[in-house]
Amino acid sequence: MFTFGQIPACFELDVSDDKRALTLTFSDLQATIGGSNSPMPMSTRVFSLVLPLERDERDEKRVEIEFIVQGSILSLEGATATLVCSVNGQTTVSEFPGASEQSVVQKLSSRQKLHPSFGFVFFCCSDETQEIRPPRRT
Numbered sequence: 001m002f003t004f005g006q007i008p009a010c011f012e013l014d015v016s017d018d019k020r021a022l023t024l025t026f027s028d029l030q031a032t033i034g035g036s037n038s039p040m041p042m043s044t045r046v047f048s049l050v051l052p053l054e055r056d057e058r059d060e061k062r063v064e065i066e067f068i069v070q071g072s073i074l075s076l077e078g079a080t081a082t083l084v085c086s087v088n089g090q091t092t093v094s095e096f097p098g099a100s101e102q103s104v105v106q107k108l109s110s111r112q113k114l115h116p117s118f119g120f121v122f123f124c125c126s127d128e129t130q131e132i133r134p135p136r137r138t
Contacts, residue, residue: 024049029071031126033079041128048121055114063114069106069122075099084123088112 012025031043053063067087073096075081081096087108094106 022051029122029124031081031124033126033128042126044123044125046121046123048119051118051120053114053116053118061114062111064109064111065118067108067110067120070104072101072103074101075126079126079128082123082125082127084121084125086119086121086123088115088119 012027014023014025016022026047029045029047031045033041033043055063065087067085069083069085071083073081073083075096075098077099079098081100083094083096083104083106085092085106085108088110090108090110092106092108094104096102
C-alpha cells in the first residue's frame with residue numbers, strides 16, 4: 001500500500017485516515033486583472049507542491065495517482081483565462097474566452113514507476129486582450 005508521507009502545511013490540508021487521499025483547499029487562489037489591486041492587463045498565479053510518498057516493501061514498484069482540480073472561472077468580456085495543471089509530467093491546458101462563468105474540473109491520472117515524491121504544478125492566468133491599433137500617421 002502506498003501512502004503520503006509527512007507534508008508541510010501552509011494551506012488548508014485534509015489527509016484521509018488511511019493516508020491514501022488528500023485534499024488541498026485554497027480560499028482565494030485567483031489571478032485578477034484591473035482595479036486597484038492589479039492595474040496591469042495580465043495577472044498570473046502559480047502553486048507547486050512536491051509530496052513525499054511512502055511504501056511498504058511488499059508493494060509493487062509502480063503507482064497510480066489520480067489528481068482532480070476543481071474550481072470556477074469568471075472572465076469578463078475582452079479577457080481570457082488559462083488554467084494549466086501538471087502532475088509528474090502529464091499536463092492539461094484549458095482556455096476560457098471572455099464572458100465565461102463556469103465550474104471547472106480537471107482530471108489527470110498517472111501510472112508510473114514509484115518515485116519517493118509526487119510533483120504538482122497549478123498555473124492560472126488572466127489576460128485582458130486589448131485591440132491593437134496601428135500608430136497614427138501625421
